[in-house]
Amino acid sequence: MKRVLSIILGGGAGTRLYPLTKFRAKPAVSLAGKYRLIDIPVSNCINSEIHKIYVLTQFNSASLNRHLSRTYQFSQFSEGFVEVLAAQQTPESPSWFQGTADAVRKYLWMLEAWDVDEFLILSGDHLYRMDYSLFVERHRATDADVTLSVVPVTDKVASSFGLMKIDATGRVIDFYEKPKGDALKQMQVDTSTLGLTPEQAKEKPYIASMGIYVFKKQVLIDLLRKNLDQTDFGKEIIPNSAQDYNVQAYLFDGYWEDIGTIEAFYEANLALTQQPQPAFSFYHEDAPIYTRSRYLPPSKLLDAHVTQSIIGDGCILKKCRVSHSVIGLRQRVHQDCVIEDALLMGADYYEPMSESSRHLTRGKIPMGIGEGSVVRKAIVDKNARIGRNVQIVNKEGIEEAEREDLGFYIRGGIVVILKNAVIPDGMVI
Structure with missing residues (x-):
């Protein structure tokens, strides 16, 4: 995992989470009473022994920057770091980040200088616990150019995600970002091939992208340099690369929730109080979720x-x-x-x-x-x-x-x- 560099996308204005994003970036929104959303992907990286972490931010990022600088300080004897890369204007690039892919493209000059094999692209507004080392190992084992982490989803939420079809080897052969109507129905697949029971496959007939990707270093550089008009991974880069590159799907079978809307954020927080065992638990000794130490008195x-x-x-x-x-x-x-x-x-x-x-x-x-x-x-x-x-x-x-x-x-x-x-x-x- 020392050969992996992680890039966490801080997101734009976070309009779906407004007014919680009125004064702060989306990943800086509070979670579970004491954490922030950004703590989830950063903690997953640390628990997966991926210690080179950049966070790309653009909007209302002051509190996010402050939280990261106060929370994640690695030993001076290690290569580990969590650094913020804020949107900036330069003579070559006078515009702000135009999308997820454009945000990474703007910092390619710095990212490609790293002696690494893969770039791990993550989102800053999901709730899940994942061992990225298994994800990266599957990427290497299949000699993939790009690997997407995927989950089966229901008909109700399918139109909110990038959906795909895969062949027997796990290779992505078709990808459609947020399809509606007939286009949505055409993306239905038999998800029992992923190991789901017939009942589960009937309930969740779509394969959705989690917005989490592993790229071979040179493949990402080539895709961003050759397609300067493509600004988003889900809408453009991934669908257009499925034909010419080995794009693989990696099935994630744990709890995962996109909490980018007020309703999803509210429900995910209150779900943490469930008894006897919530779908997501912070009580996991082997893979803790880290946050800032505040030294507050007990309640x-x-x-x-x-x-x-x-x-x-x-x-x-x-x-x-x-x-x-x-x-x-x-x-x-x-x-x-x-x-x-x-x-x-x-x-x-x-x-x-x-x-x-x-x-x-x-x-x-x-x-x-x-x-x-x-x-x-x-x-x-x-x-x-x-x-x-x-x-x-x-x-x-x-x-x-x-x-x-x-x-x-x-x-x-x-x-x-x-x-x-x-x-x-x-x-x-």
Whole structure:
């Protein structure tokens, strides 16, 4: 694995995850109360003994850069590094990144100087645990030019992915990015050839790309240099290379979730609270997920009733009821609150203890969830100040709304309270 260089794509504006991406890049969004999305691919690389890691960023990348620099510091006696390559304008390339392939192309001059055999291309907004060494070994064993990691998917979600057909050797013979209608039906295959049972194959009749690729070094350089008009791996580079190159499919049989939308992000976070065993678990001693060490105190629960929930470090929950929720770092929940099916992202810092008393703040609403408030089926972003007796319950069952002036959005029926928002006492959302 010392002969592999990993490139993690930080993504663009992250419009599908807006408003969580209003102030931060998509990979910097909080996950499971204490992690960030970028921790998943970086940790997978470290656990796979791939220690040369670049992260390509372009949009709102300040918090992502800060997190990476504070978290991943390898020994000075090793070759390991996690470095950010930000979009930049040069005389030869005056434009910003135009797509996934274009982002890598802009830094080819530096990447090709590395004495490596393969480039591993990863995405920054997926939730999964994967040993990339098995992926790379399969790539080498089949003498592939390109290998895609694939999963079988259902009819319901198939049109959101790049779909493919493969032959008996695993070689990709047809690839179509996000097909619709008749084009989608034509991409149906018998996935039992991948080892699925007949029932599973009937339920998941499509082979989808995970957006994870291994390229032979020279093959990637050639593809990017020869096809300067092609800016995206999934839409252009991969489909157009299937005819002339040995493009192989590698079946990934573990849990994998693309959490690039508000609904998928919300569901994936709350799924972590499942009993007895969630589909994805952070309790894996052999392949831990790393994140920044914050040295926070343990959480304090004062007469709180908590069921099927995750509580992050440094929280104070007082005489409240919390069920099926994820509570992030430094979160304060005051008495008589009800938190159900909610994701509270916590806070970036503590306010002085005196600020928990309203009269000491001259009427200012303190950070956290105020007394008597109800938060149900909602995401509350960091540093939000929720007043007393607030109802965040989507009372009218609205699917979509944009009320930035009032500090919230509704996406797929999920209320999203903005970062740093102030919700006044008694407000009903």
